[in-house]
Amino acid sequence: MKRKLEQYETPFITQISFHKLIESLERIAQSNVDYRANYAKALLKEIEKLPQFRSGIKDLSLIEEHQDLIKNLLADLFPTALTHNEIKAVAVPFHNITFNYTERFKKILDDAGVDFDMNIRDFEDDLFYIMNCCLILNDYYKQNLDFNNPLFYDIPDRNGVMKHYRILYNADFVEIIPTADAIPLTQEDIDRLIDNFDNIALWKEKFPMGSWILKGFGIVQLFDATTESSVSTLKTNLLKAADNHDEQLEEDFQSIFRSIFRIPDLKIGLTIFDPEEQKFIRPNTSKKNLQSLILDEAEEAECGKKLYDCFFKCVIKDHQVFIISNVNHFAEKKGNELFAIHLSSQNIQSCIMAPIVKGNELLGVFELASEKPRALNSINANKLDLILPYLVDTMSRYRMDLQNQIEAIIQKEYTSIHSSVYWKFRKEAQKYLRNSGEPKEYVFKEIVFKEVYPLFGEIDIKGxxxxxxxxxxxxxxxxxxxxxxxxxxxxxxxxxxxxxxxxxxxxxxxxxxxxxxxxxxxxxxxxxxxxxxxxxxxxxxxxxxxxxxxxxxxxxxxxxxxxxxHARKKFDNALSKVNKKLAAVLDEKQVEAQQIFPHYYERFKTDGVEHNLYIGASIDPNKPFDKIYLNNLRLWQLQTLCEMELVHHQMKAELPYHLEVTSLILVFSSPISIRFRMDEKRFDVDGTYNARYEVVKKRIDKAYIKGTQERITEKEKITIVYSHTQEKKEYLDYIKYLQFKEILEPEVEQFEVEELQGISGLKGIRVKVAHQHPTSEPA
Structure with missing residues (x-):
């Protein structure tokens, strides 16, 4: 007998009683059917000695002492002929108090083991309390509340396979009686309770603990719903986020399929099919917990390998389930030897490979395997019909997510549309989708941002x-x-x-x-x-x-x-290492810079790292723009280049080839327009006047100081090129501030830049970065 009267808080004082059954026997005893009347009289005579059977049993040991009498008393409800078929027992509703088991129920509990504790799945204390209260509302207050959500017991069999049993209660022999402590409820109180299912404090207020009597007994009947419950759980798990596919979730999947197929050593696997390259690929290669019978330890393999000849046509071409019920017998057929060895090396003696197909496209192969011959076969393979539709949806979603990730990587690394301007591309794409006519007739509007201030900077490998x-x-x-x-x-x-x-x-x-x-x-x-x-x-x-x-x-x-x-490799490695490190510093600092005001940012790795910034009201029309944001960004740019210089200085000793760098900032105070070039998939300046800015950018880094053969850029120094006196004053203020912070050294050089083709009047400022800056940290 299972008994746990004090497991949960409850509004009930529980009294196990057979009074309704006894009253039924008393009516039978007065009937004209002699054998029935005599049987009832005999039972009533025995029950007279135990008045608690009628008034209510509080000491549960009384039930254990009189098991045979109780069995006879309940004989009409528990037919002997069905005892090996029905899973049935006497129970108190929602309590773990059960007795008078059928033989099949006894066997299930015996197989589960002595340590097994039978608890209702996902049945928390608060839910238990509220369901008891709902029982009172339905029985005593004649409400019609539907609170009968499916309840399950999860019970392992003798092999450790978890089986799931649906619980059905018969409460015909239960009576609910208020005590003196019961609080009478108005309809307004009942309506308030119905509207506040989750408010446990309110339910306990209206139904205090021990304020009602639950008198009688219930009958619990279990139905083996292992397959249905497992499929439902599988659906729930498959709907979880893709990044939640950790080892615990993988173990859950394995347990689910073991329950469905009732095979304790069942293993599951999954292999992705790449139709473009005709390859098998292991899913989620960052985790090793997801098995692939086809690949074993490999990350990917060509589908046309001789190893896969035995099932290639069946699975890949015809999209049919491939079943091997006995690997040893399978190996005896010519052409199967290689794959049989492949399976045996994984300790597999029977397996099923089911193609996951959407439309006519193969997405992957779902795999089941067992160490026992014939454990998997053409009969239980039919259970896949219940599972594959959900796997198809999941695999389709997986492939779509994978494609989105690939597109995101391509956009980030190759054809980036920066987040600050993404809204305008999205807006144009929405117009395209809303177009009432044929999409092919839609002419995309050019993406232009007007009146933006450009900032250009680079840190270049000298020579x-x-x-x-x-x-x-x-x-x-x-x-x-x-x-x-x-x-x-x-x-x-x-x-x-x-x-x-x-x-x-x-x-x-x-x-x-x-x-x-x-x-x-x-x-x-x-x-x-x-x-x-x-x-x-x-x-x-x-x-x-x-x-x-x-x-x-x-x-x-x-x-x-x-x-x-060899020498070139040292140079290329050093260049790559410098570029990677400096680009990482710039990208990290850019995240902070976006907080100043949203602005367009792009950077390029060449023989060094260069970047373009564009800031203005048109980049984010929802925020008021002020030139103070431009000033802030200019100071940020100068300080960031100083930090990049420091990082390079600190990493020079580790480089396989000695490299020096020079840094340059081009100041341009006139706003320009930038346009997205559809053919080049990138932004460029728009208009003839604005093209002057691009010309200066391309020629300035090779320029000389006017009247000399000295380049305007020099190692370990920041060069700032400008046109107007106001720009000079602004940057000298920034330099003073950074000198105060001991980021820049005290000496400042000023000079004129030689005339470039079609460009004159440029001036420059040059200042050395303080490499012993006290706040700098090793790279």
Whole structure:
């Protein structure tokens, strides 16, 4: 007997009583049917000795002492012929007090084990209290409240598979009686309760604890609803957010499918199908908990591999379920051997692979596996009909989410539409969708932002072209020296005039590298080496003393270029590291800058990092714009470039190749217009007048100080180029502020910029960044 009278708070004083059943027996005893009357009289005679059976049992030990009598008393309600079929017991509604089990119920509890505690699923204290109150409202106050949500017991079987049983109550033998402490309710009180289901304090106020008597007994009957309940739970889990697919959720899925198929060792797996590349792909590769029977440990695989020949047509082409009930028998058929070994290595002896198809498109393959032969077969494979529709929706949603993520990455990394201007693109897209005519006839409106102030800045690798040329020459010199050494070793073993000629040509190329590098030098030498030298230095045709040299040479060759790539690799790695770090600093600071006033931002990695900012009322028409926001952004830009200079200074020692940087800001105080170029998928200045700004941007970083051969930019210094006296005053104020903060050094240089083609009157300010700035932190 299960008994837990004090498990929950309740408005009831519970009295288990058979008084209604006894009254029924008394009527039968007075009937004219002798065998029924005699049976009833005999039972009543036994019950007379136990007045508590009528008045109410408070000591539950009395039930255990008189189990046989209770069984006879309830014989009409618990037919012996059905005891091995029905799952039935006497119970107090909503309480875990049960007794007089049918034989099938007993077996279920025995299989669950002695430690199993039978509790109603998701039945919290407050819900229990309110449902007891609803019972009173329906029975005593004659309301018609529908509070009978499905209730379930979750009970494991002897193999540990969780089974789910729907609970049905029969309360025909229950009587609800108010005590002196019961509070009489008006209809207004009842209406208030009905409108406040979640207000537990109100329910306890109107139905105080122990203010009502629950007298009698109920009959609980269970129905095995494992499949239906598991499918419902599966639907709930599949609707959870995609980023919630953690290990716990994966375990839940496995438990659900074990319940549905009633296989304790059942494993589930999923493999994504990529139709474009005809590949199997593991879903959510950042997590290893999601299995794939098809891939095992691999992240992806070509569908056309011989390994998958045995099921390719069935699953991929015909979209049919593929079933292997016995892997060992499956292996006996020619063509199945490889996949049978693949499954056996995963300790799989039976499996089902079900294609997940939407329309006529294969989205993926859902997999079920067991360590036991014939545990999965063509019979229980029919249960997939209940599951696959939900998996199809989930996989379709997964693919759509994946495509959205891919599009977001492409937009962020390749064709970014900055968040500050995204609203205008969205507005135009909404107009397109609302267009009443044919969408193809809709002419997209150009995206233009007028009267915006531009800010341009860059931090550039000083002398990057010279550095790159120097590393190219160094790699070519080393490659030619190595080839000359190999030719020398071959000459000593073969009297071939061609080798003497090749050596002469290589030495000619080597002398050419002492001169400035021409644009096509590398390509000419590469073609010559590949066509004339490599064919005559194969290791298999070389003497023993030359083989080691030749092998070492080919090990140094870059697979992609066929050339030495050592000095250039150091340079490229250093450049990439500097660009990545400086771009990360700029992007991080940009998040803060957007708080000043929303503005358009874009940056580019070249031989350094450059950025464009545009700020103005048209960028965000919902916020009032003031030029103070422009001033704030200019100060932010200057300070951010200083921080980027500091970061570079701190990382120089870690670089594989020594690189210096120069920094430049172009000040332009006249507002311009920018237009989104549909063909180029990027913003550009709009109009002839505004084009002057772009011309200055492209030419200024290579300019010289007027009357000198000195570049306006210099390592470890910030150069600010401007046109008007007011701009000079503004930036000198910013410099003073940053000098006060010990970010910039005290000395300030001022100069005129040489005349550029079609541009004159530019001036410059140059100031050094204080690399020992006390607040700077190591990169």
């Amino acid at each position: 990057s072209s010279e550095h790159r040329n120097q590393t190219v020459k160094l790699d070519l010199q080393r490659q030619l020296d190595t080839l000359i050494e190999i030719i020398e070793s071959l000459k000593s073993n073969a009297n071939l005039m061609i080798l003497e000629q090749r050596k002469f040509e290589l030495e000619s190329f080597r002398r050419e590298l002492d001169l400035p590098l021409k644009a096509d030098t590398e390509q000419i030498m590469q073609r010559y080496i590949e066509s004339e030298i490599h064919p005559i230095i194969h290791p298999q045709n070389a003497p023993e003393e030359s083989k080691a040299l030749i092998k070492k040479y080919f090990e140094k060759i870059d697979e992609k270029t066929g050339m030495f790539y």
